[in-house]
Amino acid sequence: MRPSNEFKVPRDLLDKYNTAGPRYTSYPTAPEWQDGWGDAEGFEVLAQNNAERADVPLSLYVHLPFCHKLCFFCGCNMLVTQKQDLVTSYLDALELEIDRVSRRFDHARRPVVQIHWGGGTPTYLKPDQLARVFNALSSRFNVAQDAEISLELHPAVTSDEQLVTLKQLGFNRVSMGIQDFDAKVQQAVNRIQPYELTRDLIARCRELGFDSVNTDLMYGLPHQGLAGFEATLDLVLGIRPDRIALFNYAHVPWLKKHMEAIKEADLPTPDEKLRIFEMAIGRLLDVGYRYIGMDHFALPDDELSRAQEARTLRRNFMGYTTCADSDLIAFGCSSISDMDRAYTQNERNVQDYIAAIGSRELATKRGMRLSDDDRLRRDVINDLFCNLYVDKQAVAAKHGVAFDATFAKELAALAPLAADGLVELAPDHLHITPRGQILLRNVAMVFDAYLDKRPASERRFSKTV
Ligand code: SF4
Structure with a gap:
């Protein structure tokens, strides 16, 4: 069993990640x-x-x-x-x-x-x-x-x-x-x-x-x-x-x-x-x-x-x-x-x-x-929320895409989250850390293709923390 102190989020990260975001009961x-x-x-x-x-x-x-x-x-x-x-x-x-x-x-x-x-x-x-x-x-x-x-x-x-x-x-x-x-x-x-x-x-x-x-x-x-x-x-x-x-x-x-x-x-x-x-x-x-x-x-x-x-x-x-x-x-x-x-x-x-x-x-x-891209992203977000793990090969095989090429922008955007200890980026998978489990919505938001198209003033979601 994981020690519970792994789940602690430092105050500076709390300030950084406490933003408005969806709970992803659906995607889109x-x-x-x-x-x-x-x-x-x-x-x-x-x-x-x-x-x-x-x-x-x-x-x-x-x-x-x-x-x-x-x-x-x-x-x-x-x-x-x-x-x-x-x-x-x-x-x-x-x-x-x-x-x-x-x-x-x-x-x-x-x-x-x-x-x-x-x-x-x-x-x-x-x-x-x-x-x-x-x-x-x-x-x-x-x-x-x-x-x-x-x-x-x-x-x-x-x-x-x-x-x-x-x-x-x-x-x-x-x-x-x-x-x-x-x-x-x-x-x-x-x-x-x-x-x-x-x-x-x-x-x-x-x-x-x-x-x-x-x-x-x-x-x-x-x-x-x-x-x-x-x-x-x-x-x-x-x-x-x-x-x-x-x-x-x-x-x-x-x-x-x-x-x-x-x-x-x-x-x-x-x-x-x-x-x-x-x-x-x-x-x-x-x-x-x-x-x-x-x-x-x-x-x-x-x-x-x-x-x-x-x-x-x-x-x-x-x-x-x-x-x-x-x-x-x-x-x-x-x-x-x-x-x-x-x-x-x-x-x-x-x-x-x-x-x-x-x-x-x-x-x-x-x-x-839903478009094919919506369904692909929905699966990734579901894997994050449910299994805390994305098997790149499994996603690629199911949707007929090359994972790293399709999500090049998202993987780059995840790098700072990885540096903050929210997610581990491996060649064949993504893995949510205990700290990342508390801030899951922030990780999932990286894969949301619609968020950036919507002005912040229209994002009427609750805060992630
Ligand atoms: S008002 Fe209270 S009992 Fe009714 S749905 Fe809401 S939480 Fe449940």
Whole structure:
């Protein structure tokens, strides 16, 4: 195991690299996609995908946007509402969309290997509504026996009846937000979630037989400090989740107006944030977790750890995954499909989504067709984020290019990052160092062909640290 002090970033490097940059859940990133897509483009890319990837399995994502209460740090596309008739209309639209899209696939050749529900709060739905959405998928798609089926839970609004229903439906993984157990932090972000409630819910999930229970933590929230966050970590480690996602809070009030409710003066400085992150890495490594990609940690016998070791880890909009090569088809408002040669995104707003499904066939709003160069760069960025390693020969063979010649400019641009100890440049590979793992976005940005074309004033990304 690597000693945790390898992950420390000196202050001068922090100042140098703390710049605005994408998180690369897609490449090209969403600002590059085109507006004005509709049914014609949506169906066209589905047909192309079916023709070119006829034997590639599918992953399905469902976006369930409803929440009971607003968390001020929230970066998701969600809607706080108590209007049950709106929820019913949304589920009606969702079922129609699932039906229309499912008809485009040859299900015998394209089993579903992964399903994920995100939000919003999927457990906003009542047990019969949960069953309705799941049955809409399972009755139309060919869900593999061993499919990974997961959803995000909010402990404060998840009942035992919902958990039992989810287990009976076939869900085998759950993840839940914790963020921080400190009462002052919870107060400042408007999310009150006592430790005991979370602990008991996780115990119940294990008792019911969910294969994996994962938790999300967040650093960079108001009033967080080293001691307080270490106390949260102590409690979390007592629960010992299979996986822990440790997200960097992105304070972007210009994109998410509700974040204005968080006082900037209460936020930790970039230096304090980094120290919290470094402390957390140290604590997690010390007790046996492995550091995966940019911000995930997994127990050594977890599939994520094994996949990173074997350099087979992948990443899509649902997060890190060990599932075989698959194309992601997404349903619901704002959801994003990733179909190898194209991205599409649905109408963002709940009402607009319902209206689109009511007046036309799909709810596609924007998208992008990927060029060969986009796909090549996407693979390199994925390798960096997932496996911390780029095998030049493997990339060259897959894409029919000479790696060093194609990326001569990028390799030259990486030289200073190599000198700062972020990446090792070898004749046959690139390897992210522990320090580089913390600044992964900065390394990946070198391979982004669009960043330089966009003026800095238009780069509305969060800071990399
Ligand atoms: S419950 Fe989740 S989706 Fe809803 S407001 Fe809070 S963080 Fe956002």
